[in-house]
Amino acid sequence: MILVRIRLLAGIFVALSFLVSLGLASLMLFEHDEWLERSYRNRWAYRDVPSRRGSVLDRRERVIRTDRPGVDLELQYWAFRRDHPLGIALHGANLYAQSEAEWAVGEGLRPSEGVHRFSFERPQTLVNACRQVLSISCADLSKGGRFEADQARDLLYYAQALLGKLSGLSGSEIIPPLRVAAREGLQISVLDAVKASLIDKDPNGNWGDFDPLPIFEQRLEQMEALAQRIHGDGKEPFDLWEFLEVRREQSDSWRLFVELPLAEREALSSSGFASFLREQEASLVFDEDWRFWLGLDEGFRERSSQAYLELLLEDEGEVSVDRSTMLVFDLPPDEARPILARRKLSYEQARWFGLLQDWHPGWILRTSVERVSGPVADLPSLEILVGRVTKAWKKDGQEIIPHRMESIFQDPAGAELSEDLEGVPAVMQASMRSSLTATLRNYLWREGRVGRTALEKEMDDVLSGRPGLRMVERDRRAREQQMFRSLQVAPGRDVIMSIDLDLQRMLEQVLVSDVALDCIERAMAIIDAQTGEILAMGGMMRSTGEAGVEELRWSRGATFPWKNPDVGSVVKPFVLLEQLDAQRHGRQVAPQDLFLPCEGQYQKDVRLRFKPLRCDGVHGMAARDPVIALAKSCNIFFYQSVEGLTADGLHRALGRVGWLGREEDGALFPEARFQGEIPGIPVNMHADPAHNTAQQVLEMQGIGYGVQVNAMQVARAYAALATGRLPRLSLIHGEAGSPVSLGVADQDLSIVQNGLRECVLSGTASRVAGFRIPGLAVHGKTGTAEISRLTKLNNAWFAGFLGRGANASIAFAAVAYVDKGHGADVGGEMIARFLARAAANPKTAEYLQR
Amino acid sequence: MRRASIIEVLRKLNWWLVLVVAAIASAGLLLISSATMDGDDFSDQPKRQLLFFALATVCGAGLILIPYPRIMRWSWALYLISVLGLLGLPLFGSVINGAQRWYFIAGFGIQPAEFAKLAVILSLAAWLRFRSQSDTVDGLLIPVLITALPVALVFIQPDLGSSLVFWPVLLAMCYAAGTSGRSLVLLMAVGVALLLVANFTVLHEYQLERVQVWLEHWLWDAQAVAEDEAVREHLRGAAYQPWQSLIAIGGGGVSGFGYTSGPQNRFEFLPYRSVDYIFSVACEEFGFLGAMTLLLLELMLVLMIFGVAARSRERYGRLIAVGIGTYLGVQFLLHVAVCAWLVPATGLPMPLVSYGGSSTMVAMMGVALVLNVGARREPVLAADGFA
Incomplete structure (x- = not known):
């Protein structure tokens, strides 16, 4: 009988193996094409190669207008909040104050009068925020302590991150002593707990004198110097601290920042829906790519989601409000999207800040292209003849971008991709072509520049050139591993105007002279x-x-x-x-x-x-x-x-x-x-x-x-x-x-x-x-x-x-x-x-x- | 009765079983090499795995030489050591990725949960060897308690995958020991009920999310994957690992991309590919044919172990073989099922293939025990109708 039982057990394994084999066969044989395509999509990408717009020259080939590479300053607030000492200190200190106040209320106590929120508007108080975080008691970091588990966890993160950023110590050196001290409910500051652990491990390491505050103050000084440099750079005044404070407020108050789905976008044409959003203090913004973003506060979902949906249904009766429409509420805050802080930093500013950039996570220097007038072409009358260039607008999606796409693919060079696709399974070729098209369209949306007036508009096709797209294989971290030949970049051609700069300058001098000064035109x-x-x-x-x-x-x-x-x-x-x-x-x-x-x-x-x-x-x-x-x-x-x-x-x-x-x-x-x-x-x-x-x-x-x-x-x-x-x-x-x-x-x-x-x-x-x-x-x-x-x-x-x-x-x-x-x-x-x-x-x- | 000499033991050793193990281990080494060739952090894994095999072979050889009934005397001591090892983890264990599963000694990680599997098998065999006709308390309740203690300790590490492997082992060993099918069905029903309750109370949030996403994923079609923002969010979150594994498996096709050429592996889309998703690497690089070969080898291993159990006349040895065969078979099938997302994602190494000192050591020792049982004709110590 027992042999039968053993045979039955073996039979069960054979049967299970057969079932698993069937599952594998389904994946590997019957659905192979589908998964292979996903495999390609995973790693194949297109790296866009920006094309420089052609220059405009006068008839003697002196530069009237040209592209000049520049540098923009952007802020990725998510990284700043989590990795920059200033961001960590401010958010950590505010969280601590908030946690303490909530605990006091829960205990039937009156919150301390001194509880206050730190803000970037008073940068001098950030040192206090840093002190506050470093002095958090380890007992408050334990899950069963005074604060909620989530709060304790986040406080532990801020404390260890701040210590790590200011000391260069790794998480494995900081977190274990904090955990131990938290578990034991020790009423010592996080700084002292880590110092004690370091002294234990390395008695000769002078850790007793370790003070992270001077390093924090140095980072603060650098940010203040940056704020002063870009505030007084001769362009429109820019307050870096105010900019940071706006981001902080959004981070605190706008729990959600979500891209507005199609149904809502369409409903926006209805005044009822728009006024409803206003009443709910939902912030409606565009980003640089002209996408709608909707900012919702924490209570929005509970407070208004039903009314929101009803309005949507009323205004857009045929639009089905499906699950994905509702799920946008659950998206995390969009802090990861870099926001433009300052355009066209001077070379000096960019170089100065570039050297410090590793110490200031969240701040990104991004190269950009600026359309500038040539050194001898500072003539307003000529500016009008040449016209202006802007980034692509929303309405360009209707005409200009499709036109550019068409011209790129009509160009024989646009077929270059086909050679690269040789040997690629047929199922992928069409897919990759459509991916190329989508990438190109996105690029033209995001980076494309369009001549709007005068010569820049009239000669836009000639001047704009063609962006390059290089097909690459990327790994999981988007590091390129292999390159393929692809759509070659074609810079815009120069346009030589019939204008002579000297004659134009003389004409301008005559026009502003005292001949018939009372004339109308x-x-x-x-x-x-x-x-x-x-x-x-x-x-x-x-x-x-x-x-x-x-x-x-x-x-x-x-x-x-x-x-x-x-x-x-x-x-x-x-x-x-x-x-x-x-x-x-x-x-x-x-x-x-x-x-x-x-x-x-x-x-x-x-x-x-x-x-x-x-x-x-x-x-x-x-x-x-x-x-x-x-x-x-x-x-x-x-x-x-x-x-x-x-x-x-x-x-x-x-x-x-x-x-x-x-x-x-x-x-x-x-x-x-x-x-x-x-x-x-x-x-x-x-x-x-x-x-x-x-x-x-x-x-x-x-x-x-x-x-x-x-x-x-x-x-x-x-x-x-x-x-x-x-x-x-x-x-x-x-x-x-x-x-x-x-x-x-x-x-x-x-x-x-x-x-x-x-x-x-x-x-x-x-x-x-x-x-x-x-x-x-x-x-x-x-x-x-x-x-x-x-x-x-x-x-x-x-x-x-x-x-x-x-x-x-x-x-x-x-x-x-x-x-x-x-x-x-x-x-x-x-x-x-x-x-x-x-x-x-x-x-x-x-x-x-x- | 005369004890078998070393030469006699070696002569009676099931060399086919050794060959199959060697083939699986070699495949494992190849796959680990492929999975770690581009990662600086893991590039020493093939060498370390070779070292683990060498150590395990030495230990296994030593184990073969000891008549297994002597090991029986140590069963409870080993069980106690395992339990103590698991109990000590919260105090002395290291935390990696939020789980406290390892002791680190001299640069090597020791995972007590793996050793606990072997200890539980030995203890269950020792307990069940005289209890083929026993009542429910002896034949089922005590074994459940023997199993439940380490399972609970493994579960709280947390290590859901390993904790699940113990139960089929328990069921198989009880079944082989003579426990009635009705009692086992009842036990399974209770287990399922407990699992449902645990689903809402004991499981961590991330584990629940994995189950939830696994249930949902059967309804995803190509359009949902491409356009549904909720699905895409899952694919960036809880579904990331199994989804990448499916891409690796499905992309492999009939014959695969070739050794070290699997893009999911090479470009690091596949997470934990030398341990939890090594079968996906095999599928991607050697295709359906390679995957089936590995599957057949593992199945052969399990069937050969059950063959040893069937041929053994002695209950303790027979139960050990059943327990080890079940442990290897279940862990292997679960690993493949996790890779193919046939079950919710959980980290479980593929025995003898995945990188890992503890799992390799335990699997090899388990096989050594089975070889030991197969090579000896020990006296039947109890006439209980088992034979």
Whole structure:
């Protein structure tokens, strides 16, 4: 019988072994792929390699904007609280005070009046906190002692951690004597208990003199020095102690800091839910990655969880509030997440603190990248042209990040990963690719920077480059063990602007000079007459500053130099060119030989707002001479000219230089003249030229009323008058494209050019003395157009060029809104000053002569 | 009756059993080497394990030479020493990972719980050898008390895993001694009831959490593992160790990643891999085929020990063989089940394979005792129908 029993026992083992084998077979054979994938996921990771954004250079390749590596200071409060002597002392002392108070209440005693909480706002009291922790009685650390077991355990932790940090002793040297003393209920301080143990073990070790306080004071001094250094570093004031205190309060009062789940995020759009959170004093915050975090205090769960869920269900009726929604309440406090304390530490600060960092756990120096202006590019007008860069925003997830992802994977280099996946089981390949995508997306969210305005926005694809992702095998502690080739980093390409820094600085100096100081807005644009590249450009507008004082400030899009004012007489050369071209080709036109002489007022009974059409001078028969008419800006000539040309002719005159804007239908000229997209300038930053026919009679349109063009486009059109070819504007060097021929006879163009030259020599601009620069043939035209009869303000334009044909060098336009200022005195004077400065500098003088 | 000479004992020794033990021990040494090759802190474990085997072999050889009935005289003394050893732990034992299980002498840790297993087997055998027809008090209650004392002392260390191994040993030995199946079922029912009560009162919080997570994990699907924040929290906490073990086992497939190439092992995802999860290392590096080989070797060992029990005519020796076979078999199966998360996670070394001086010594001495029993034809001291 007994043999049967033994056999039965053996049989049980065989059966159990068989069952275990079945379990193993299930795992290793049937679910192998699933576990293998998890095995890969465990150790395979992607290390992102940040790509530096390309630099922005001027046309002489001087740095305007570039990436500069920097250092940020972050705090991981969890580590600070547990490992930094200051954090340990403060939290330990506060816990002791709290435990003692609770014990006193439990015993029916009144808590000591002297019980107080230590705080970082009074750093000088931290030494007392340290003393407090070191003097905790060992009897209070025993589980059956005065305090709750949890409190005793935590106090033991703080006491041993503080002693360890200040002495360099290990836990195994500190904890056993504390445990023994606690078990025996000894009424001696933790410091004395450890000292006694050390003296026992090493009688010659001078442990009797051991005093940890000086080391604590040294750490405190170092933190105070850090606080002072970063408080007075010339940036926005930063109070390190206040920052720490906020973290401490969160650590104490906000037991939970949890990422807001989807259902709650969606419910936030409901005012009821949001106000409920406010009532419950739940703190709702975003982090740097634009994730929602909800701060809940200890009592929240008991006090409000039911109401919380009801509201959630009410607001989001279709959202199932499942277990995971509730379980977020149980997550530990999110103290482990590093919080940015101070951005862009100076090299000196970072170096100083870096040397001390091992003594200050919790503080992290993290490298970062800062977008800075180059040493010679401190020009506010240029800052506006270049624009700004920020970290990725929440809304970028909709458009910019998917676009970048798409461009990365379209790039043939994006397929590099495939080679690394050779030999990897098929089940893993798709998984790893999706992991790569997710990592890349996360990186772009977390670290990506996006050009927001102006050139940084327009050239974002070129400048931003491509982050690298290196596939690595990591061990449990995230230490890399093996690397694979992966997505190669591609730094952003540099962008060379057409701007010349010296010219831009001169333009800025002119714009802030005393020309028409009472103007409301002013702008200038200087372009290369041959290529259309913008050499310098800027604008200012009057607005109320922070101090409440009205002042001229550098303007951004939608104001000068981007917006369109009426061009006034600046339009006349184009009307004249059409007059001459129409006569040459037999289109509808009034012969200029038959024009009425100029008597200061147009004889025809045409009225504009109850006033006759007038001319500023009485030019007599000279009004029949196109050169003189242009030089003197004779309105009478142009009234008659545009009447002869009719609206169609005027349309053609404007369309020839692209001033019809998007109305240009392609029927007038074989090649498109309108340029809506200017390389380097976002489309929404500047206005298209416009021809507003509704408010003005044809004659007024002929002298520039209702013709609305900004300074850039005016300069472009005058460049066409200089060379006979309409260039394409560009803010990027070498990207302008080919100019388009105006398609007019050289003789006709020459007449217009002569008129513009005469304007400077003997015409309306002749009073600008600054134009008489030896060796420079300034051509130009003034324009003075009323903006409003009520305000008496008018535009004061001057536009022109230097040299003609192949010798033409630059074209320019300047405009200001002034109170009764003449184009010559304002726009002309601005250009003259600019030319004088440019001519005086050998480097910039090169631009003036070709 | 004439005592067998040394040569006679050696001639009658079950060399197949020795071979199986040698094969298992060699596999253990290989696996320990693989599990510790990258860790500076543990790199001396293979050498130390070799030393333990050498010491255990010497002790075992000595044990074989002593006729086992003489050992019976020392059973109660050994039991007393074991109990005293366990009692002394709270005073003189060292705390590692929150448990007070070891005495450290000259750089070596001695774990009294392991020796207590052998002492309990010897004592139970000594008690039960004359009690095949005994009533419930003699045949069941006293053995339960003999077992319960060291179990309680082991449990409070705390060492739940080791404390669980004693009970199957008790049941098997009582069963082999002739205790009725009905009484044993009753005992098991009481045990289960006590276990349920203990579940709420005696178990530590972390032990309860392990049980809770183990119960929950059967419901986890791939989506829950990937997205459910509560599950992910478990995977970072109480479920971390068994989950990493499952990844190692499941990832091994048919033939494994190869010796020292198991990523869970190499990259240290697998915790306590030279002791509590060494079978997972075997699975990951040698695959299903390797795991089955090891499983068969251990099963062969257990069956051979039961074979010795079946062939022995003397009750004491027979009960020792049953007790040791059960102890090795249960501990082996529990280790595999823990690795495969078929039972809640608890730390239990794989006999003769896992690193550990005490467990190796006890397992080897246990095998030596079985060899001793098998090599001798001792007189049947009581005609009680046992044969």
